[in-house]
Amino acid sequence: MVAKVIDNPTLVLNRYWQPVNVATVARSLVLLWNESARVVDPADYQLYTWEDWSKLSPSEGEQFIQTVRLRLRVPEVIVLSEYDELPTAAVSFSRRNVFKRDHWACQYCGCQPGGEELTIDHVIPRSQGGTSTWDNCVLACIDCNKHKADRTPLQAGMRLRRTPLRPTWKPIYARYGMRIESWAKFISETYWNVPLEK
Ligand SMILES: [Zn+2]
Numbered sequence: 001m002v003a004k005v006i007d008n009p010t011l012v013l014n015r016y017w018q019p020v021n022v023a024t025v026a027r028s029l030v031l032l033w034n035e036s037a038r039v040v041d042p043a044d045y046q047l048y049t050w051e052d053w054s055k056l057s058p059s060e061g062e063q064f065i066q067t068v069r070l071r072l073r074v075p076e077v078i079v080l081s082e083y084d085e086l087p088t089a090a091v092s093f094s095r096r097n098v099f100k101r102d103h104w105a106c107q108y109c110g111c112q113p114g115g116e117e118l119t120i121d122h123v124i125p126r127s128q129g130g131t132s133t134w135d136n137c138v139l140a141c142i143d144c145n146k147h148k149a150d151r152t153p154l155q156a157g158m159r160l161r162r163t164p165l166r167p168t169w170k171p172i173y174a175r176y177g178m179r180i181e182s183w184a185k186f187i188s189e190t191y192w193n194v195p196l197e198k
Pocket of ligand 1: 106107108109110111140141142143144145
């Protein structure tokens with residue numbers, strides 16, 4: 001039980017209060033102890049140093065960490081004192097990420113023939129000015145790609161099953177199988193609308 005609580009995720013904010021990472025509760029307590037971070041109370045945004053935090057008692061029924069001398073409350077959000085790096089950039093445009101976004105399925109017929117049989121199709125062909133970007137590249141099976149050839153979907157009479165967009169997932173927040181309600185105040189809702197990474 002105790003081991004489990006210290007492995008819980010804590011949201012880490014940089015000193016501008018932008019989410020930059022997720023750390024275990026154990027790691028967060030070390031940062032707090034080192035005075036590299038303070039705990040944020042998501043209810044009123046009050047900040048706590050180690051000294052303040054260790055004086056608080058967990059309320060009835062709340063999770064806690066048992067140390068030799070005291071019971072600690074479990075921090076859910078911490079803010080770093082020095083670190084001013086910016087959050088990780090948006091999901092990079094790569095072959096791997098296009099496969100992932102399109103769930104290994106042809107975006108025209110929906111078949112899932114496996115990686116060998118899938119190609120990356122430029123919706124508006126490059127010969128007509130189409131770019132290699134999230135909103136112009138989709139997975140297509142070999143048959144659909146052949147049929148579409150150097151035409152737009154309209155010219156080929158084919159329909160995309162969904163509009164291609166830059167994915168909004170951020171793997172660092174989706175990695176944990178648990179959702180912590182208080183994080184919603186710091187992370188936009190779109191982060192949660194993604195399938196969990198296995
Ligand atoms: Zn197809």
